[in-house]
Amino acid sequence: MTGLDRFLDSFFNLRVAVEYLPKIIDGFWLTILLAFCIILSGLAAGLALAVLRSLGIRPVNWLIIFVVDLFRALPPLVIIVLLYFGLPAAGLSISGFASAWLSLALVLMAFSEEIFWAGITAVPRGQWEAARSTGLTFAATLGHVVLPQAVRMVVPPLTNRTIAITKGTALASVVAVPEILGAAQAGVSFSFNPTPLTLGALAYVVLFFPVVILGRWIETRFAWKR
Amino acid sequence: MAQTPPIVAAHGIHKHFGTLHVLKGVDLMVAERELVFVIGPSGSGKSTLLRCLNRLEEPSSGSITVDGIDMLSRSTDINAARQRVGMVFQSFNLYPHMTALGNVALALRKVQGKSRAEAEARARAALDRVHLADRAGHFPGQLSGGQQQRVAIARAIALEPRVMLFDEPTSALDPELVGGVLAAMRELREDGMTMVVVSHEMGFAKAAADRVVFMADGLVVEQGPPAELFGAPRHERTRAFLGQIERH
Numbered sequence: 001m002t003g004l005d006r007f008l009d010s011f012f013n014l015r016v017a018v019e020y021l022p023k024i025i026d027g028f029w030l031t032i033l034l035a036f037c038i039i040l041s042g043l044a045a046g047l048a049l050a051v052l053r054s055l056g057i058r059p060v061n062w063l064i065i066f067v068v069d070l071f072r073a074l075p076p077l078v079i080i081v082l083l084y085f086g087l088p089a090a091g092l093s094i095s096g097f098a099s100a101w102l103s104l105a106l107v108l109m110a111f112s113e114e115i116f117w118a119g120i121t122a123v124p125r126g127q128w129e130a131a132r133s134t135g136l137t138f139a140a141t142l143g144h145v146v147l148p149q150a151v152r153m154v155v156p157p158l159t160n161r162t163i164a165i166t167k168g169t170a171l172a173s174v175v176a177v178p179e180i181l182g183a184a185q186a187g188v189s190f191s192f193n194p195t196p197l198t199l200g201a202l203a204y205v206v207l208f209f210p211v212v213i214l215g216r217w218i219e220t221r222f223a224w225k226r
Numbered sequence: 227m228a229q230t231p232p233i234v235a236a237h238g239i240h241k242h243f244g245t246l247h248v249l250k251g252v253d254l255m256v257a258e259r260e261l262v263f264v265i266g267p268s269g270s271g272k273s274t275l276l277r278c279l280n281r282l283e284e285p286s287s288g289s290i291t292v293d294g295i296d297m298l299s300r301s302t303d304i305n306a307a308r309q310r311v312g313m314v315f316q317s318f319n320l321y322p323h324m325t326a327l328g329n330v331a332l333a334l335r336k337v338q339g340k341s342r343a344e345a346e347a348r349a350r351a352a353l354d355r356v357h358l359a360d361r362a363g364h365f366p367g368q369l370s371g372g373q374q375q376r377v378a379i380a381r382a383i384a385l386e387p388r389v390m391l392f393d394e395p396t397s398a399l400d401p402e403l404v405g406g407v408l409a410a411m412r413e414l415r416e417d418g419m420t421m422v423v424v425s426h427e428m429g430f431a432k433a434a435a436d437r438v439v440f441m442a443d444g445l446v447v448e449q450g451p452p453a454e455l456f457g458a459p460r461h462e463r464t465r466a467f468l469g470q471i472e473r474h
Contacts, residue, residue, distance in 0.1 A: 129282050130319035130378070134333035134385060135309040144332060148323045 009193075016195040020187035024199045027183030030097075031207060034179060035166045037101045042108025043162065049109065050116035054142060064113070071110035076168045079103035084175040100172035108165045115158050119150030152222045159215035167208065180204060230258050231294070233389050233420045234279060239288035241274055241444075248274050249285070250444035254422075256389065261421045263431040263452070266441035267467055272424045275441070276391050279422065280311040293388045309337060312382030316394040318374040320366040326353060326377045327362040330384050338385070352384035353377065356410045372403030376410050383414065390414065392423040428471060432456060440464045 053064050071079070083099035094102075123146045131141040151158075173182035180203045187196025234256035241249040248271045256262050264272045277283040279290060281297050281304055290297040295307045320329050330349035334340045340348065353359045356376035366374050375395055382390060392411065396404045408430050415421060415434055425431070431438055432452045439449040442463050448455065459465045 124317075124319075126315055126317050126319035127321065130313075130315060130321075130381075131332075132305075133280055133282060133308055133311070133313040134381065135305045135307075135337040136333055137305055140336050144336060145321050149321075152323065 011194055011198045013193050013195040016187070016191045016193045017199060020183075020191065020196040021199060023178070023183045023187055024180065024196060024203055027178055027180040027200070028203045028207065030177065030183075031169050031179040031203075034097065034101060034169045034172060034177070035207075038104045038108060038166060038169070039162055041101075042105040042165070043112050043158075045105065045109035046112030047116050049113040050120060051142065051147075053113070053117055054120050054146075068110040068113050071106045072114070074107075076103055076107050076165070077171050077174065079106065080171055080175055096172060096175035096177040099175055100169065100177055104165055104168050104171075107168070108162065111161045111165065112158060115154045115161060116150065119154035120146060122153055123149045155222045156219050159218060163208065163211055163215060166211070167204075170204075180207075232256055233258050233260075234290075234292050234422065236275070236279065236290045237288055239275065239278055239290065240286045241271070241278060241283060242286045248444055249278070251288075252441070252444070252446055254279075254439065254446070256420060256422055258420055259418045260436045261415050261423065261434055263435040263438045264422065264424045264441060265426070265428070265431065265438060265467075266447075270441040271444040272441045273393050276313075276393050276422060276424050279389075279391055280308050280313055282313075305337065309333070309385045310388045312385060312387035312390040314375065314378050314382055314390065314392045314395045316397050318366070318371070318378045318398070320374050320377055320381075322366050325363050325365055326358060326369065326380075329366070329377055330381045333381070333385055348384055349380070352380040355383065355413070356380045370403055371399045372406040375399065375407045379407075379410055379414070383419070389420040389422065392421065392425065394424055394426070396425065396427055426471070428456070440467065442467070 049064050049068070053061050080099050080103040083094055083103055084096060087094050087099075127145055127149065128141055131145040132138075136144070169179055170181040172179050173185060176182065178186065180200045184196040184200030187199075188194055232255045234254065236252065236254040239249050239252045239254075240247070252271070252275055254262075254275065264275065266272050274283055278285045279292065279297070281290075285298065288298075292307065293310050295310070296302055297304070297307055320326075321332070324332065327346060327349050330352050331342075331345040334345035334348050335342060338345075350359060350362060353362055356379050358373060358376055358380065361369060361373060361377070366377070369377065379395075395411070396407050399407065404427070408427065411421070411423070411430070412434055423431075423435070435452050437449060438452045438455045440447045440455060440459075440461075440463075447461050447463050448459065455464070456468065459468060
């Protein structure tokens with residue numbers, strides 16, 4: 001067996017690939033589900049916190065800043081492991097999927113709150129004043145004038161951060177979630193061949209390439225009309 | 227004019243920004259259909275006074291009534307009251323994510339609760355009054371500064387205010403665009419709008435104002451008809467200011 005044959009047999013073994021493809025595909029859908037849950041709840045919570053912060057209630061803002069800084073500082077894997085292995089000690093059992101979802105959603109919430117907040121503060125004061133001078137309430141001004149501009153401004157950093165955190169779904173393999181990486185690793189241990197990892201890598205490309213393209217499309221779509 | 231109650235009545239307005247005492251007891255009365263021009267050196271508090279009138283700034287003390295409404299009372303619905311006071315800003319402050327029509331229609335829909343169709347019809351009429359009906363579908367970034375400011379005027383007058391406040395409406399414009407905005411203001415005046423204008427457009431003041439108020443260091447130094455104030459200023463401070471302006 002030459003080196004090339006050995007390489008092909010290890011990483012592109014057709015028999016192993018066919019055998020484990022269904023598992024990887026299951027993992028693919030599970031990753032999509034997990035990513036979808038994280039993005040939806042993480043961004044929603046981040047936006048909600050940024051809006052809450054714009055009310056300017058000082059003790060509330062201190063709390064928001066503390067929570068946000070905490071989840072920006074902690075490595076996502078630490079949070080996942082803490083929830084999965086730590087909570088049962090407190091009598092609260094939580095599934096691997098739930099702990100991964102909750103952890104990454106909290107991290108995305110923290111980062112997106114900072115991004116949304118930066119957008120809100122970047123909207124010129126004159127926009128608030130113009131809107132309020134026509135009798136719009138604080139909430140109506142925020143909703144119709146400030147947030148649409150703020151969100152548009154932060155679409156590029158927001159898509160970047162969302163993609164980066166969503167890729168963290170691979171961390172769920174540590175807490176026995178059979179998402180793409182989990183399924184691939186299981187395949188490797190059963191087949192004694194790393195080909196399932198190749199499939200896993202391909203699955204990530206298939207999954208995230210369109211997401212990256214979508215992010216680019218959103219960025220152009222939301223640019224100002226001039 | 228003395229018979230009708232004033233539309234704007236501000237008494238003893240003080241405003242502090244931290245340790246800075248910007249307004250030191252200013253009175254301002256504006257009668258119906260009157261055009262009052264407020265002039266003065268920068269830092270004299272004229273813009274702050276204007277912004278107190280619709281409570282964009284909260285005065286430290288004093289009283290302000292607009293159209294009989296106590297603007298400073300806690301029990302006043304300030305959002306309802308502000309519809310009676312239109313404001314035009316130096317930097318236009320149009321909403322960049324909305325068309326000219328959307329800019330004008332927003333408060334009609336969200337404050338006055340009109341249907342989209344009715345709000346847009348009213349918005350079109352307001353744009354027509356500033357001769358920009360053909361620009362209704364344009365975004366602010368697609369309009370010249372002068373056109374943007376006229377859309378901002380339309381946004382304010384669409385709510386049918388009792389008084390219009392202009393905060394240096396032409397200061398951010400290229401010289402060749404000033405004329406269109408002043409023309410729109412003059413037409414408003416001819417339609418009988420009550421107006422308070424903070425501006426350095428002395429030519430417009432001389433031609434159109436009923437009264438000119440000169441402010442310096444947070445106080446009203448003197449006021450009178452433009453011919454009187456520009457022709458024979460009584461205070462040294464006024465003479466110095468007008469002398470500096472004329473040198474340009």
